[in-house]
Protein backbone atom coordinates (compact mmCIF):
# COMPACT_ATOMS: atom_id res chain seq x y z
CA UNK A 1 0.00 0.00 0.00
CA UNK A 2 1.33 3.43 -0.87
CA UNK A 3 2.25 6.21 1.53
CA UNK A 4 -0.60 8.59 2.33
CA UNK A 5 -1.21 12.27 2.64
CA UNK A 6 -3.54 12.31 5.62
CA UNK A 7 -6.26 14.92 5.96
CA UNK A 8 -6.06 16.96 9.16
CA UNK A 9 -9.81 16.92 9.74
CA UNK A 10 -11.82 13.74 10.44
CA UNK A 11 -12.39 11.91 7.19
CA UNK A 12 -15.56 11.64 5.22
CA UNK A 13 -13.81 9.54 2.59
CA UNK A 14 -10.93 7.23 3.46
CA UNK A 15 -9.79 5.06 0.56
CA UNK A 16 -6.97 2.62 1.27
CA UNK A 17 -5.00 0.51 -1.19
CA UNK A 18 -7.73 0.54 -3.83
CA UNK A 19 -7.02 -1.44 -7.00
CA UNK A 20 -9.63 -1.78 -9.76
CA UNK A 21 -9.37 -3.99 -12.84
CA UNK A 22 -11.28 -4.69 -16.02
CA UNK A 23 -11.90 -8.39 -16.61
CA UNK A 24 -10.40 -9.61 -19.87
CA UNK A 25 -10.07 -13.17 -21.25
CA UNK A 26 -6.29 -12.90 -20.91
CA UNK A 27 -6.60 -11.84 -17.27
CA UNK A 28 -7.57 -8.70 -15.34
CA UNK A 29 -6.14 -5.36 -16.45
CA UNK A 30 -5.56 -2.99 -13.56
CA UNK A 31 -6.76 0.54 -14.26
CA UNK A 32 -6.43 1.87 -10.70
CA UNK A 33 -3.43 0.71 -8.70
CA UNK A 34 -3.10 0.78 -4.95
CA UNK A 35 -4.61 4.20 -4.39
CA UNK A 36 -4.90 5.85 -0.99
CA UNK A 37 -6.94 9.04 -0.79
CA UNK A 38 -8.68 10.87 2.04
CA UNK A 39 -11.17 13.73 2.08
CA UNK A 40 -11.72 15.47 5.41
CA UNK A 41 -14.94 17.05 6.66
CA UNK A 42 -15.63 20.29 4.82
CA UNK A 43 -12.64 19.84 2.56
CA UNK A 44 -12.37 20.15 -1.23
CA UNK A 45 -9.82 17.72 -2.61
CA UNK A 46 -8.90 17.75 -6.28
CA UNK A 47 -8.07 14.62 -8.24
CA UNK A 48 -6.32 15.64 -11.43
CA UNK A 49 -5.02 13.72 -14.41
CA UNK A 50 -5.38 13.23 -18.12
CA UNK A 51 -8.19 11.34 -19.72
CA UNK A 52 -7.45 7.62 -19.28
CA UNK A 53 -5.62 8.09 -15.98
CA UNK A 54 -8.26 6.13 -14.01
CA UNK A 55 -9.86 8.98 -12.06
CA UNK A 56 -13.44 8.50 -13.25
CA UNK A 57 -13.40 4.75 -12.63
CA UNK A 58 -12.03 5.50 -9.16
CA UNK A 59 -15.04 7.77 -8.55
CA UNK A 60 -17.44 5.11 -9.82
CA UNK A 61 -15.97 2.59 -7.38
CA UNK A 62 -16.71 4.97 -4.49
CA UNK A 63 -20.26 5.51 -5.71
CA UNK A 64 -20.81 1.78 -6.27
CA UNK A 65 -21.50 2.28 -9.97
CA UNK A 66 -18.61 0.38 -11.59
CA UNK A 67 -19.41 -1.01 -15.03
CA UNK A 68 -20.16 -4.74 -15.03
CA UNK A 69 -16.81 -5.67 -16.57
CA UNK A 70 -14.86 -3.88 -13.80
CA UNK A 71 -14.16 -5.09 -10.29
CA UNK A 72 -12.42 -3.92 -7.16
CA UNK A 73 -9.46 -6.25 -6.60
CA UNK A 74 -8.21 -4.97 -3.26
CA UNK A 75 -8.62 -2.14 -0.81
CA UNK A 76 -11.13 -0.38 1.38
CA UNK A 77 -13.53 2.45 0.64
CA UNK A 78 -14.27 4.10 3.97
CA UNK A 79 -17.21 6.48 4.05
CA UNK A 80 -17.83 8.19 7.40
CA UNK A 81 -16.41 5.19 9.20
CA UNK A 82 -18.07 2.36 7.22
CA UNK A 83 -16.39 0.29 4.51
CA UNK A 84 -18.61 0.56 1.43
CA UNK A 85 -17.07 -2.61 0.01
CA UNK A 86 -18.68 -4.64 2.76
CA UNK A 87 -22.05 -2.94 2.60
CA UNK A 88 -24.98 -4.61 0.79
CA UNK A 89 -25.50 -3.01 -2.67
CA UNK A 90 -28.99 -1.85 -1.65
CA UNK A 91 -27.49 0.14 1.23
CA UNK A 92 -24.85 1.72 -1.03
CA UNK A 93 -27.63 2.61 -3.50
CA UNK A 94 -29.51 4.33 -0.71
CA UNK A 95 -26.44 6.27 0.40
CA UNK A 96 -25.99 7.45 -3.16
CA UNK A 97 -28.24 10.45 -3.62
CA UNK A 98 -28.75 10.72 0.12
CA UNK A 99 -25.39 11.16 1.84
CA UNK A 100 -23.12 11.09 -1.21
CA UNK A 101 -23.90 12.39 -4.67
CA UNK A 102 -22.40 12.84 -8.11
CA UNK A 103 -22.34 15.88 -10.35
CA UNK A 104 -21.37 14.55 -13.79
CA UNK A 105 -19.58 16.30 -16.64
CA UNK A 106 -22.64 16.37 -18.82
CA UNK A 107 -25.78 17.20 -16.82
CA UNK A 108 -27.96 15.44 -19.38
CA UNK A 109 -26.58 12.16 -18.05
CA UNK A 110 -28.24 12.83 -14.69
CA UNK A 111 -31.28 14.72 -15.98
CA UNK A 112 -34.11 12.92 -17.73
CA UNK A 113 -34.78 14.78 -21.00
CA UNK A 114 -38.45 13.82 -21.02
CA UNK A 115 -39.33 14.99 -17.49
CA UNK A 116 -39.95 18.52 -16.31
CA UNK A 117 -37.33 19.97 -13.94
CA UNK A 118 -39.78 20.18 -11.03
CA UNK A 119 -40.75 16.53 -11.37
CA UNK A 120 -37.11 15.43 -11.43
CA UNK A 121 -36.27 17.37 -8.29
CA UNK A 122 -39.30 16.26 -6.29
CA UNK A 123 -38.79 12.64 -7.37
CA UNK A 124 -35.44 12.58 -5.57
CA UNK A 125 -37.20 13.72 -2.40
CA UNK A 126 -39.92 11.09 -2.84
CA UNK A 127 -37.25 8.38 -2.84
CA UNK A 128 -34.88 9.69 -0.18
CA UNK A 129 -37.07 11.91 2.02
CA UNK A 130 -40.55 10.35 1.92
CA UNK A 131 -41.46 12.11 5.17
CA UNK A 132 -41.57 15.43 3.28
CA UNK A 133 -45.11 16.11 2.08
CA UNK A 134 -45.93 16.88 -1.54
CA UNK A 135 -46.41 20.70 -1.27
CA UNK A 136 -43.25 21.01 0.82
CA UNK A 137 -41.33 19.07 -1.85
CA UNK A 138 -42.16 21.72 -4.44
CA UNK A 139 -41.13 24.48 -2.04
CA UNK A 140 -37.87 22.68 -1.38
CA UNK A 141 -37.26 22.33 -5.14
CA UNK A 142 -37.71 26.10 -5.58
CA UNK A 143 -35.40 26.79 -2.62
CA UNK A 144 -32.71 24.55 -4.09
CA UNK A 145 -32.92 26.19 -7.51
CA UNK A 146 -32.54 29.55 -5.81
CA UNK A 147 -29.60 28.29 -3.78
CA UNK A 148 -27.70 27.20 -6.89
CA UNK A 149 -28.40 30.48 -8.67
CA UNK A 150 -31.13 29.48 -11.13
CA UNK A 151 -33.14 32.58 -12.02
CA UNK A 152 -36.97 32.43 -12.11
CA UNK A 153 -36.91 29.19 -10.07
CA UNK A 154 -40.70 28.74 -9.88
CA UNK A 155 -41.04 29.06 -13.65
CA UNK A 156 -38.18 26.60 -14.22
CA UNK A 157 -40.10 23.80 -12.54
CA UNK A 158 -42.33 23.38 -15.58
CA UNK A 159 -39.47 23.46 -18.10
CA UNK A 160 -37.66 20.54 -19.70
CA UNK A 161 -33.84 20.23 -19.64
CA UNK A 162 -33.53 21.05 -23.36
CA UNK A 163 -35.08 24.47 -22.67
CA UNK A 164 -32.14 25.43 -20.41
CA UNK A 165 -28.61 26.53 -21.29
CA UNK A 166 -25.67 24.22 -20.44
CA UNK A 167 -24.80 26.33 -17.38
CA UNK A 168 -28.38 26.25 -16.07
CA UNK A 169 -28.59 22.51 -16.65
CA UNK A 170 -25.43 22.04 -14.59
CA UNK A 171 -26.93 24.18 -11.81
CA UNK A 172 -30.07 22.01 -11.88
CA UNK A 173 -27.90 18.85 -11.74
CA UNK A 174 -26.16 20.29 -8.67
CA UNK A 175 -29.54 21.12 -7.09
CA UNK A 176 -30.64 17.53 -7.73
CA UNK A 177 -27.48 16.18 -6.14
CA UNK A 178 -28.01 18.25 -2.98
CA UNK A 179 -31.77 18.44 -2.61
CA UNK A 180 -31.98 15.80 0.13
CA UNK A 181 -30.04 18.16 2.36
CA UNK A 182 -27.89 15.41 3.86
CA UNK A 183 -25.06 15.07 1.36
CA UNK A 184 -21.72 14.72 3.12
CA UNK A 185 -19.62 13.89 0.07
CA UNK A 186 -20.16 15.41 -3.35
CA UNK A 187 -18.15 13.90 -6.19
CA UNK A 188 -17.93 16.27 -9.13
CA UNK A 189 -16.52 14.58 -12.24
CA UNK A 190 -15.29 17.21 -14.74
CA UNK A 191 -18.29 19.37 -13.78
CA UNK A 192 -17.25 22.36 -15.89
CA UNK A 193 -15.54 20.77 -18.89
CA UNK A 194 -18.58 21.15 -21.14
CA UNK A 195 -19.06 24.82 -20.22
CA UNK A 196 -17.52 28.00 -21.60
CA UNK A 197 -14.91 29.77 -19.49
CA UNK A 198 -17.22 32.41 -17.94
CA UNK A 199 -19.87 29.89 -16.92
CA UNK A 200 -17.11 27.55 -15.70
CA UNK A 201 -15.88 30.22 -13.27
CA UNK A 202 -19.43 30.78 -12.00
CA UNK A 203 -20.01 27.07 -11.41
CA UNK A 204 -16.69 26.69 -9.58
CA UNK A 205 -17.58 29.66 -7.43
CA UNK A 206 -20.90 27.98 -6.72
CA UNK A 207 -19.11 24.80 -5.57
CA UNK A 208 -17.01 26.76 -3.11
CA UNK A 209 -20.03 28.64 -1.75
CA UNK A 210 -22.11 25.49 -1.40
CA UNK A 211 -19.29 23.59 0.23
CA UNK A 212 -18.96 26.34 2.84
CA UNK A 213 -22.70 26.78 3.34
CA UNK A 214 -23.60 23.09 3.47
CA UNK A 215 -20.35 22.09 5.23
CA UNK A 216 -19.97 19.15 2.89
CA UNK A 217 -16.83 17.56 1.47
CA UNK A 218 -16.07 17.58 -2.24
CA UNK A 219 -13.93 15.32 -4.41
CA UNK A 220 -13.38 17.36 -7.55
CA UNK A 221 -12.18 15.35 -10.54
CA UNK A 222 -10.68 17.24 -13.45
CA UNK A 223 -8.00 17.22 -16.12
CA UNK A 224 -7.37 20.92 -15.47
CA UNK A 225 -5.11 22.13 -12.66
CA UNK A 226 -6.54 25.62 -13.22
CA UNK A 227 -9.89 24.33 -11.93
CA UNK A 228 -8.15 22.90 -8.86
CA UNK A 229 -6.42 26.23 -8.18
CA UNK A 230 -9.76 28.01 -7.97
CA UNK A 231 -11.43 25.57 -5.62
CA UNK A 232 -9.46 22.87 -3.78
CA UNK A 233 -7.36 22.84 -0.62
CA UNK A 234 -5.47 19.65 -1.45
CA UNK A 235 -4.75 17.86 -4.67
CA UNK A 236 -3.83 14.34 -5.76
CA UNK A 237 -2.27 13.90 -9.19
CA UNK A 238 -3.14 10.62 -10.88
CA UNK A 239 -1.21 9.07 -13.75
CA UNK A 240 -1.79 5.65 -15.33
CA UNK A 241 -3.96 4.56 -12.41
CA UNK A 242 -1.52 5.59 -9.68
CA UNK A 243 -1.25 8.62 -7.43
CA UNK A 244 2.08 10.22 -8.38
CA UNK A 245 1.89 13.31 -6.18
CA UNK A 246 -0.20 14.69 -3.32
CA UNK A 247 0.11 18.10 -1.72
CA UNK A 248 -1.67 21.20 -0.51
CA UNK A 249 -2.64 23.29 -3.52
CA UNK A 250 -0.32 26.22 -2.73
CA UNK A 251 2.67 23.89 -2.24
CA UNK A 252 1.94 21.99 -5.41
CA UNK A 253 1.76 25.16 -7.50
CA UNK A 254 4.87 26.68 -5.96
CA UNK A 255 7.00 23.52 -5.80
CA UNK A 256 5.79 20.61 -7.91
CA UNK A 257 7.81 17.51 -7.08
CA UNK A 258 6.88 15.11 -9.86
CA UNK A 259 7.89 15.73 -13.49
CA UNK A 260 4.32 14.98 -14.61
CA UNK A 261 2.89 17.61 -12.24
CA UNK A 262 5.50 20.02 -13.53
CA UNK A 263 4.34 19.31 -17.07
CA UNK A 264 0.70 19.92 -16.11
CA UNK A 265 1.59 23.23 -14.50
CA UNK A 266 3.68 24.32 -17.46
CA UNK A 267 0.71 23.70 -19.70
CA UNK A 268 -1.36 26.30 -17.81
CA UNK A 269 -1.40 29.84 -19.18
CA UNK A 270 0.58 32.39 -17.17
CA UNK A 271 -0.94 35.68 -16.10
CA UNK A 272 -1.60 37.69 -19.27
CA UNK A 273 -0.98 34.63 -21.39
CA UNK A 274 -3.25 32.85 -23.80
CA UNK A 275 -6.59 31.49 -22.64
CA UNK A 276 -6.54 28.01 -21.15
CA UNK A 277 -6.83 25.26 -23.68
CA UNK A 278 -9.70 22.80 -23.39
CA UNK A 279 -7.42 19.77 -23.03
CA UNK A 280 -3.99 19.12 -21.62
CA UNK A 281 -1.51 20.33 -24.13
CA UNK A 282 1.84 18.98 -25.01
CA UNK A 283 3.33 16.71 -22.48
CA UNK A 284 4.76 14.64 -25.30
CA UNK A 285 3.25 11.18 -25.73
CA UNK A 286 0.19 9.60 -24.13
CA UNK A 287 -0.81 7.74 -20.98
CA UNK A 288 0.34 4.11 -21.46
CA UNK A 289 -2.31 1.46 -22.04
CA UNK A 290 -3.29 -0.25 -18.76
CA UNK A 291 -2.57 -3.55 -20.52
CA UNK A 292 1.14 -2.63 -20.56
CA UNK A 293 1.70 -2.41 -16.82
CA UNK A 294 5.26 -1.13 -16.67
CA UNK A 295 8.06 -2.71 -14.71
CA UNK A 296 9.48 0.65 -13.67
CA UNK A 297 7.99 4.14 -13.52
CA UNK A 298 4.76 4.46 -15.48
CA UNK A 299 5.79 7.94 -16.68
CA UNK A 300 9.23 6.95 -17.98
CA UNK A 301 8.35 7.07 -21.68
CA UNK A 302 7.32 10.71 -21.40
CA UNK A 303 9.75 11.92 -18.79
CA UNK A 304 12.70 14.13 -19.71
CA UNK A 305 14.50 13.05 -16.53
CA UNK A 306 14.25 9.26 -16.83
CA UNK A 307 17.34 7.17 -16.08
CA UNK A 308 17.99 3.41 -16.11
CA UNK A 309 16.71 3.02 -12.57
CA UNK A 310 13.34 4.47 -13.67
CA UNK A 311 12.97 1.73 -16.30
CA UNK A 312 13.91 -1.05 -13.92
CA UNK A 313 12.25 -0.22 -10.65
CA UNK A 314 8.83 1.10 -9.82
CA UNK A 315 9.04 4.19 -7.60
CA UNK A 316 6.96 4.12 -4.41
CA UNK A 317 4.86 6.98 -3.11
CA UNK A 318 7.08 8.50 -0.43
CA UNK A 319 6.89 11.42 1.95
CA UNK A 320 8.28 14.64 0.50
CA UNK A 321 7.80 16.96 3.45
CA UNK A 322 4.88 17.89 5.66
CA UNK A 323 1.60 16.91 4.03
CA UNK A 324 3.26 15.94 0.77
CA UNK A 325 4.08 12.73 -1.04
CA UNK A 326 5.58 11.93 -4.42
CA UNK A 327 6.29 8.88 -6.57
CA UNK A 328 9.59 9.58 -8.32
CA UNK A 329 13.11 8.19 -7.85
CA UNK A 330 14.65 11.59 -8.55
CA UNK A 331 12.38 14.08 -6.81
CA UNK A 332 15.06 15.27 -4.39
CA UNK A 333 17.63 15.92 -7.15
CA UNK A 334 15.00 17.73 -9.23
CA UNK A 335 13.46 19.78 -6.42
CA UNK A 336 15.49 22.94 -6.98
CA UNK A 337 14.85 23.23 -10.66
CA UNK A 338 11.12 22.63 -10.17
CA UNK A 339 10.52 25.66 -7.93
CA UNK A 340 8.16 28.00 -9.76
CA UNK A 341 8.91 31.53 -8.66
CA UNK A 342 6.09 32.86 -10.79
CA UNK A 343 3.56 30.38 -9.37
CA UNK A 344 0.10 31.89 -9.15
CA UNK A 345 -2.62 29.41 -8.29
Ligand code: SF4
Pocket residue numbers: 258259260297298299300301303304305306307310315327328329330331
Ligand atom coordinates in the same frame (compact mmCIF):
# COMPACT_ATOMS: atom_id res chain seq x y z
S1 SF4 B 1 10.92 8.03 -11.59
FE1 SF4 B 1 12.23 8.64 -13.29
S2 SF4 B 1 10.92 8.47 -15.11
FE2 SF4 B 1 9.60 8.47 -13.31
S3 SF4 B 1 9.02 10.56 -13.06
FE3 SF4 B 1 10.80 10.26 -11.77
S4 SF4 B 1 12.54 10.82 -13.06
FE4 SF4 B 1 10.80 10.58 -14.42
